[in-house]
Amino acid sequence: MLNVTLELFATKGYHATKVSDIVSKAGVAQGTFYWYFKNKEEIALQIIEEGKRQLLEVIHQGYRKDQGCINDMIQSSKRLMHNLLTFASENRNLMLFLFLKGQGADLKIRNAISETLFEMEVNFSKNIYRAIELGMLEDRDYVPLQAQMLTNMITGLIARWQFGPLYDWDYTPTVPINVVVDEIVHFEFFGLLLSGGRR
Amino acid sequence: MLNVTLELFATKGYHATKVSDIVSKAGVAQGTFYWYFKNKEEIALQIIEEGKRQLLEVIHQGYRKDQGCINDMIQSSKRLMHNLLTFASENRNLMLFLFLKGQGADLKIRNAISETLFEMEVNFSKNIYRAIELGMLEDRDYVPLQAQMLTNMITGLIARWQFGPLYDWDYTPTVPINVVVDEIVHFEFFGLLLSGGRR
Amino acid sequence: MLNVTLELFATKGYHATKVSDIVSKAGVAQGTFYWYFKNKEEIALQIIEEGKRQLLEVIHQGYRKDQGCINDMIQSSKRLMHNLLTFASENRNLMLFLFLKGQGADLKIRNAISETLFEMEVNFSKNIYRAIELGMLEDRDYVPLQAQMLTNMITGLIARWQFGPLYDWDYTPTVPINVVVDEIVHFEFFGLLLSGGRR
């Protein structure tokens, strides 16, 4: 039922998705829904929770562990972005819901989503701090701000890349995944690396 | 009525805003709403239309017109970003609605918003192409992709800067506007400029 | 305004006709309507009143005055029916409203219409009684019942003849007026005349 619901949330949006839509698509009766979930809000929260877990797992795997040269850093970033975009390709509905449609839902759900995005940010921050610790980047102020920019750039780009300017579910990406990875990492690299000790 | 409605849309979201909320906040009767607007959807579309107009006007004013050195380009970018962030500060509700909450509304509204963001992108693209023409930037592929990244970075940053990680209307920015401008332009500068002839 | 309103009542029906339809078709402002008429009901009642006057005038002109033979009676009936059908052709909207659509309006209006039809009946009754007085018809019971049947036959036929089986305003009669007159009078003649002294 989670997958079915996520698909509906992603395409129609939270409010426009009726519980009756969910159950009819899932092939069960209306009442059955309420055996599995307390209410409509809860299924959304579960979806977000599970999505967050997977998303952070992907990001976590790209975490820099060893010291290395600039090139190692770039390679590591590329690997992370590649994993992220691959995950995005395999979880289109999740991306659409988390990065776009979700903000139209009710407060509690919006907050759960915001929290997810914030944790992404935190991980990017950690990544940057780690790179500084490892001596790969010079120390700087405003690491969180830079992590924000990265997050926005990445989530926004994933949405636009996958769904086009009108955020259409049936859109087919026109740019190969490698190009997107390169562009992001390029921005990231120059944005972060060359900012040097600016503080 | 437009301002009152925008505020409600921005804080509660489109669906959670009842027409009765709008009219009671505006101090008129329920029926009066329908004298001025065909229905709830139309007022949203009008708000978006007007917001788009203003937003694009701000962006257009930052359009590069004269050739210049690298420094001119940076200054011009800073001026544009400063205008944009100032406009954002003075139109918090519009930002919240366009960049976040709006995607939870119905198809027609979402499309109108997407179109607005897309036109921002197009303007950034034009800006980049213009800089190439003027010899300020080397020629490159994927200008639209870079414009997308810029747009995402900027809109996302505006939202996060103004409303914090939980997108809370009562949040107060913790980072001074100049720092944000510097960071954005830094990213933009290195991202775009130093990408050189990579194609 | 009366004509405009009658046309709308006849085509759309009483309830489906909005005061705003009337005034926009009449080319005046909404408020003006209420200078001429107390409310929507009143204009309907005025229309019915005026229609009744005209209708009864037509019927009254066909009233038998002089004694005569059977043939005189048939000729007189034919003349009456011809006048009635001619009037109907020239007052399609009135027919449609009185004989069909009107019964869907509110109580007071329905009663005004019923009264109109009843007065038609009364006149037919008088006509029959007069013919009996003049010795053109034998005396009989149930004259009112026969008058009812005549009325129903005539009003129904007028509606069906002018507007077809679906009561469509744009329908064009397929049967010439003389044929209709002949058929009605034939029915009337044999129905009334030959019923002889049956009592």
Added chain:
Amino acid sequence: MLNVTLELFATKGYHATKVSDIVSKAGVAQGTFYWYFKNKEEIALQIIEEGKRQLLEVIHQGYRKDQGCINDMIQSSKRLMHNLLTFASENRNLMLFLFLKGQGADLKIRNAISETLFEMEVNFSKNIYRAIELGMLEDRDYVPLQAQMLTNMITGLIARWQFGPLYDWDYTPTVPINVVVDEIVHFEFFGLLLSGGRR
């Protein structure tokens, strides 16, 4: 719910009957209505459909099957009319809705009703043609027109007989059913039979 609704439609008319009237009279909640019917229009259409079925069944049973003399034809007509009037007595609300109030409803409903009346006409036409085939009546033009007159006469008479000149639901018929049957059949007999070969 169908019976309850028919009663309300027949007494108050379609537009004046609120869904809340229906459900409160039926003793269920507002929402329950929409579990059984798509909307208010649909229940009207179902009522008409069912009414048509029953009405045509009654008429069909009176269909002439065997050849016979004039008297057989009259007897057969009387039986049909008697059945029809008996059915009408037992389905007062249906009569009131189909023959009077229904024409005030919206287009789709009006058309469904018109269709019902038209099928009555068609059946009467068939009956006449069958009588011609059987040699009980001479051939003639304008059979459909005569069927129309019959239908109008009969439906109108049923309405007036049952509900009086003001079409009042609480009216009690003042004329015994047999008299009405006799009068109708008399009109029909002389109207149809004696019209001979007039063409």
Added chain:
DNA sequence: TATGAATGAGCGTTCATTCAT
């Protein structure tokens, strides 16, 4: 576990009517 009929609060919208100008 699972069903699906039943609920009812709440919403968007309509439209006859009013009234200051």
Added chain:
DNA sequence: CATGAATGAACGCTCATTCAT
């Protein structure tokens, strides 16, 4: 005489939720 903006009661309909089976 005429306007048209403003009113607000009332309606049809939706849909998340409940509960007897």
